[in-house]
Amino acid sequence: MVNDRWKTMGGAAQLEDRPRDKPQRPSCGYMLCTVLLALAVLLAVAVTGAVFFLNHTHVPGTAPPPVVSTGAAGANGALVTVERADSSRLSILIDPRCPDLTDSFARLESAQASVLQALTEHQAQPQLVGDQEQELLDTLADQLPRLLARASELQTECMGLRKGHGTLGQGLSALQSEQGRLIQLLSESQGHMAHLVNSVGDILDALQRDRGLGRPRNKADLQRAPARGVRPRGCATGSRPRDCLDVLLSGQQDDGVYSVFPTHYPAGFQVYCDMRTDGGGWTVFQRRE
Incomplete structure (x- = not known):
């Protein structure tokens, strides 16, 4: 036992003789846990990034459907606005002040309704493949310029109607002025006619009075008139x-x-x-019966 104690004491002495500042090496289990934890963190980051990327990236070969909206009924508002995936915008503007174009606007609104219905049906069918969607977009792109051209034609017709309305207004003003002038001339003519009638009436009254006073003498003068063979008298001056x-x-x-x-x-x-x-100076007309 003495020897065993000595050995133990000797071993303790030997342990005391080792350097105390030498670090201990980590075990294999600790390193394995650290590596697994790092891999788990990297996997979580990769999954999060993939989900975020898929939510903000479209599948190649397909394009998102265009957004079609109608503007408010304002003076400068767009009738139809189409926004594509590439941020391009197509707007159809129509002057709402065009008069008396109800039929044309009705046809235009019908075409607009058809386009909107087609787009609505397209958006309600997400199973369409890329080629069909592209064909529908091409059809829409063909129809919208036609609507824009028709709107331009309607605007031109509206301007023509306004010019015609102005010309008609000027003609009406000229006719009204001419009518006023004719009415004034007619009134003046009626006044002159009334004055002439009054003058003729006065002359007739005077002639009737003169005829009543001078009728017996005129008959006597006619009885004393010379025969046909008597030579008529002439003026002394030869005029x-x-x-x-x-x-x-x-x-x-x-x-x-x-x-x-x-x-x-x-x-x-x-x-x-x-x-x-x-x-004197009266010309006598003989009444013959």
Whole structure:
């Protein structure tokens, strides 16, 4: 036992003689756990990145469906707006102030409804393959420029209608001005006609009064008229009087037959002139029964 103690004490002495600052090497189990933990962290990071990438990346060969929206009923709002996956935008603008184009706009809205219905059906069928989707998009791309061209034609027609409306308005104003001028002329003509009627009435009244006073004397003068063979009298100055008044002004004061030469009958003819009634110069017409 003494030897065993000595050995033990000797071993303890030997252990005390070793250097105390020498580190101990890690065991294999500890290193294996560390490696497994690192692999688990890397796997979690890889899975998270893959999920995030798949959520924000589309499958090659297919394109997301375009987004079609209709604008508000404003003065400058777009009727149809199509946004594609490449951020390109196609807008159809129509001037809402075009007058009296109900039929054309109805056809345009019908075409728009057809396009929207086709897009809705396309969005409701996600099982379509890439070729069919591309064909539908090409059809839509062909139809929308036609709608845009039709909208441009409608705008041109609207401008033409506005110009025609302005021309009609100017013509109507001119007609109204001409109508006012004609009404004024008609009113003036009616006034002149009334004045003329009054003047003729006054003259007829005067003639009737004169005729009533001078009828017996005129009959006596006609009875005293010279025969056919009597030579008619002429003016002292040798002029060509137009009527009995010119004969009176030429100096003749006696009743009788005189030659007159009216303007409408230059050859002249003979008339009986009354040079006494109301100052003379009256042409007497004999009433024959």
